Amino acid sequence: QVQLVQSGGGVVQPGRSLRLSCAASGFTYNAFAMHWVRQPPGKGLEWVAVISYDGRNDYYADSVKGRFTISRDNSKDTLFLEMNNLRPEDTAVYYCARIALTYRLAGAFDMWGQGTMVSVSS
Protein backbone atom coordinates (compact mmCIF):
# COMPACT_ATOMS: atom_id res chain seq x y z
CA GLN A 1 0.00 0.00 0.00
CA VAL A 2 1.36 3.40 -1.00
CA GLN A 3 1.44 5.51 2.15
CA LEU A 4 3.31 7.66 4.64
CA VAL A 5 2.79 6.78 8.29
CA GLN A 6 3.91 9.25 10.91
CA SER A 7 4.91 8.76 14.53
CA GLY A 8 6.30 10.89 17.33
CA GLY A 9 4.88 14.15 18.53
CA GLY A 10 3.24 14.98 21.83
CA VAL A 11 3.45 17.62 24.52
CA VAL A 12 6.82 19.14 25.35
CA GLN A 13 8.07 22.08 27.40
CA PRO A 14 9.65 25.12 25.74
CA GLY A 15 13.35 24.64 25.08
CA ARG A 16 13.08 20.86 24.90
CA SER A 17 13.51 18.56 21.89
CA LEU A 18 11.33 16.16 19.95
CA ARG A 19 11.80 13.84 17.01
CA LEU A 20 9.18 13.03 14.38
CA SER A 21 9.29 10.04 12.04
CA CYS A 22 7.58 9.30 8.74
CA ALA A 23 7.71 5.74 7.37
CA ALA A 24 7.15 5.29 3.64
CA SER A 25 5.85 2.20 1.91
CA GLY A 26 4.60 1.10 -1.49
CA PHE A 27 6.91 3.26 -3.62
CA THR A 28 10.60 3.78 -4.39
CA TYR A 29 11.32 6.04 -1.43
CA ASN A 30 14.93 6.82 -2.37
CA ALA A 31 13.81 8.45 -5.64
CA PHE A 32 11.77 11.23 -4.04
CA ALA A 33 12.60 14.41 -2.15
CA MET A 34 10.58 14.71 1.05
CA HIS A 35 9.18 17.71 2.87
CA TRP A 36 7.73 18.65 6.24
CA VAL A 37 4.76 21.03 6.38
CA ARG A 38 3.05 22.23 9.55
CA GLN A 39 -0.32 23.70 10.45
CA PRO A 40 -0.93 25.59 13.72
CA PRO A 41 -4.34 24.95 15.27
CA GLY A 42 -7.05 26.70 13.26
CA LYS A 43 -4.55 28.22 10.84
CA GLY A 44 -3.09 27.63 7.39
CA LEU A 45 -0.23 25.54 6.06
CA GLU A 46 3.42 26.49 6.54
CA TRP A 47 6.31 24.81 4.76
CA VAL A 48 9.08 23.71 7.16
CA ALA A 49 11.88 21.84 5.40
CA VAL A 50 12.93 19.68 2.44
CA ILE A 51 15.56 17.00 1.93
CA SER A 52 16.75 15.72 -1.43
CA TYR A 53 16.15 12.14 -2.54
CA ASP A 54 19.74 11.16 -1.61
CA GLY A 55 19.87 13.17 1.61
CA ARG A 56 22.73 15.37 0.40
CA ASN A 57 20.79 18.64 0.35
CA ASP A 58 18.37 20.17 2.82
CA TYR A 59 16.68 23.53 3.16
CA TYR A 60 14.62 25.16 5.90
CA ALA A 61 12.09 27.89 6.54
CA ASP A 62 13.63 30.86 8.32
CA SER A 63 11.34 30.23 11.31
CA VAL A 64 13.04 26.89 12.08
CA LYS A 65 16.54 27.31 10.64
CA GLY A 66 19.21 26.39 13.16
CA ARG A 67 16.72 24.58 15.43
CA PHE A 68 15.22 21.85 13.23
CA THR A 69 17.07 19.19 11.24
CA ILE A 70 15.53 17.08 8.51
CA SER A 71 17.15 13.73 7.72
CA ARG A 72 16.33 10.42 6.08
CA ASP A 73 17.35 6.77 6.23
CA ASN A 74 16.92 5.34 2.75
CA SER A 75 17.77 1.85 3.99
CA LYS A 76 14.66 2.00 6.20
CA ASP A 77 12.46 4.19 3.98
CA THR A 78 12.05 6.66 6.82
CA LEU A 79 12.09 10.44 7.13
CA PHE A 80 12.86 12.33 10.33
CA LEU A 81 12.48 15.80 11.77
CA GLU A 82 14.62 16.58 14.78
CA MET A 83 13.23 19.63 16.57
CA ASN A 84 15.39 21.37 19.17
CA ASN A 85 14.85 24.42 21.37
CA LEU A 86 11.13 24.22 20.79
CA ARG A 87 9.00 27.33 21.18
CA PRO A 88 5.26 27.76 21.83
CA GLU A 89 4.88 29.04 18.27
CA ASP A 90 6.05 25.65 16.99
CA THR A 91 2.77 24.17 18.22
CA ALA A 92 1.13 22.62 15.16
CA VAL A 93 0.14 19.49 13.32
CA TYR A 94 3.19 18.36 11.38
CA TYR A 95 2.82 16.57 8.05
CA CYS A 96 5.42 14.77 6.00
CA ALA A 97 4.83 15.02 2.26
CA ARG A 98 6.22 13.61 -0.95
CA ILE A 99 6.59 15.61 -4.13
CA ALA A 100 5.12 14.25 -7.32
CA LEU A 101 8.35 14.08 -9.36
CA THR A 102 11.38 11.87 -8.87
CA TYR A 103 14.88 13.25 -8.35
CA ARG A 104 13.74 16.87 -7.91
CA LEU A 105 13.59 19.09 -4.85
CA ALA A 106 10.56 21.13 -5.87
CA GLY A 107 7.13 19.93 -6.78
CA ALA A 108 3.51 19.64 -5.79
CA PHE A 109 2.86 17.42 -2.78
CA ASP A 110 0.99 14.39 -4.05
CA MET A 111 1.19 12.24 -0.92
CA TRP A 112 0.84 13.27 2.71
CA GLY A 113 1.23 11.58 6.05
CA GLN A 114 -1.69 11.53 8.44
CA GLY A 115 -0.20 14.31 10.55
CA THR A 116 1.07 14.36 14.11
CA MET A 117 0.40 16.99 16.78
CA VAL A 118 3.22 18.78 18.55
CA SER A 119 2.26 20.98 21.51
CA VAL A 120 4.88 23.19 23.14
CA SER A 121 3.71 24.41 26.51
CA SER A 122 4.96 24.80 30.05
Place this chain on the structure above:
Amino acid sequence: VLLTQSPGTLSLSPGETATLSCRASQRISSTFLAWYQQKAGQAPRLLIYGASSRATGIPDRFSGTGSGTDFTLTISRLEPEDFAVYYCHQYSSSNTFGQGTKVEIK
Protein backbone atom coordinates in the same frame (compact mmCIF):
# COMPACT_ATOMS: atom_id res chain seq x y z
CA VAL B 1 6.79 34.83 -2.75
CA LEU B 2 3.63 35.80 -0.87
CA LEU B 3 0.35 34.21 -1.99
CA THR B 4 -2.93 35.98 -1.23
CA GLN B 5 -6.15 34.03 -1.61
CA SER B 6 -9.59 35.55 -1.98
CA PRO B 7 -12.24 35.50 -0.82
CA GLY B 8 -11.59 34.24 2.70
CA THR B 9 -14.94 32.48 2.75
CA LEU B 10 -17.30 31.56 -0.06
CA SER B 11 -20.91 30.66 0.79
CA LEU B 12 -22.56 28.66 -1.96
CA SER B 13 -25.23 26.03 -2.53
CA PRO B 14 -24.68 22.56 -4.01
CA GLY B 15 -24.79 22.73 -7.80
CA GLU B 16 -23.35 26.24 -7.94
CA THR B 17 -19.89 27.20 -9.23
CA ALA B 18 -17.05 28.28 -6.93
CA THR B 19 -14.34 30.61 -8.19
CA LEU B 20 -11.28 30.90 -5.95
CA SER B 21 -8.44 33.35 -6.55
CA CYS B 22 -4.74 33.14 -5.69
CA ARG B 23 -2.53 36.16 -6.33
CA ALA B 24 1.27 36.04 -6.10
CA SER B 25 3.44 38.93 -4.94
CA GLN B 26 5.73 38.33 -7.90
CA ARG B 27 5.49 36.53 -11.19
CA ILE B 28 5.81 32.75 -10.97
CA SER B 29 5.87 30.16 -13.68
CA SER B 30 2.54 28.38 -13.99
CA THR B 31 4.54 25.16 -13.85
CA PHE B 32 5.03 25.74 -10.13
CA LEU B 33 1.52 26.42 -8.82
CA ALA B 34 -0.69 23.83 -7.10
CA TRP B 35 -4.07 23.68 -5.36
CA TYR B 36 -5.09 21.47 -2.42
CA GLN B 37 -8.33 20.62 -0.68
CA GLN B 38 -8.38 20.08 3.07
CA LYS B 39 -11.26 18.79 5.15
CA ALA B 40 -11.40 19.09 8.92
CA GLY B 41 -9.06 16.66 10.67
CA GLN B 42 -7.54 15.43 7.42
CA ALA B 43 -4.31 15.99 5.52
CA PRO B 44 -4.48 18.16 2.41
CA ARG B 45 -5.21 16.46 -0.91
CA LEU B 46 -3.58 17.53 -4.16
CA LEU B 47 -6.12 18.71 -6.73
CA ILE B 48 -4.18 20.66 -9.35
CA TYR B 49 -0.49 20.95 -10.22
CA GLY B 50 1.24 23.02 -12.88
CA ALA B 51 -1.63 25.51 -12.49
CA SER B 52 -4.01 23.49 -14.67
CA SER B 53 -3.27 19.73 -14.54
CA ARG B 54 -5.61 17.62 -12.46
CA ALA B 55 -4.01 15.12 -10.08
CA THR B 56 -4.86 11.45 -10.31
CA GLY B 57 -8.48 10.71 -9.47
CA ILE B 58 -9.62 14.33 -9.32
CA PRO B 59 -12.99 14.84 -11.05
CA ASP B 60 -13.18 17.17 -14.03
CA ARG B 61 -15.44 19.63 -12.22
CA PHE B 62 -12.17 20.92 -10.70
CA SER B 63 -10.19 23.12 -13.06
CA GLY B 64 -7.24 25.47 -12.69
CA THR B 65 -6.20 28.40 -14.83
CA GLY B 66 -3.88 31.35 -14.69
CA SER B 67 -0.36 32.61 -15.27
CA GLY B 68 2.06 35.25 -14.06
CA THR B 69 0.66 36.46 -10.75
CA ASP B 70 -3.02 35.52 -11.00
CA PHE B 71 -4.35 31.99 -10.67
CA THR B 72 -7.87 30.61 -10.32
CA LEU B 73 -9.41 27.37 -9.12
CA THR B 74 -12.93 26.75 -10.40
CA ILE B 75 -15.21 24.11 -8.96
CA SER B 76 -18.24 23.54 -11.18
CA ARG B 77 -21.48 21.94 -9.99
CA LEU B 78 -20.51 21.86 -6.31
CA GLU B 79 -21.06 18.49 -4.66
CA PRO B 80 -21.64 18.13 -0.88
CA GLU B 81 -18.13 16.66 -0.48
CA ASP B 82 -16.54 19.77 -2.06
CA PHE B 83 -17.25 21.99 0.93
CA ALA B 84 -13.82 22.35 2.49
CA VAL B 85 -10.81 24.68 2.71
CA TYR B 86 -8.67 25.21 -0.38
CA TYR B 87 -5.03 26.29 -0.49
CA CYS B 88 -2.79 27.40 -3.31
CA HIS B 89 0.93 26.58 -3.15
CA GLN B 90 3.87 27.93 -5.12
CA TYR B 91 7.07 25.94 -5.43
CA SER B 92 8.94 28.22 -7.82
CA SER B 93 10.93 29.97 -5.09
CA SER B 94 11.14 27.79 -1.99
CA ASN B 95 7.58 26.95 -0.92
CA THR B 96 4.72 29.11 0.26
CA PHE B 97 1.01 28.57 0.73
CA GLY B 98 -1.89 30.96 0.52
CA GLN B 99 -3.90 31.51 3.69
CA GLY B 100 -6.80 29.44 2.37
CA THR B 101 -10.37 29.92 1.14
CA LYS B 102 -13.20 28.19 2.96
CA VAL B 103 -16.07 27.03 0.76
CA GLU B 104 -19.09 26.63 3.01
CA ILE B 105 -22.67 25.59 2.46
CA LYS B 106 -25.02 28.54 2.14
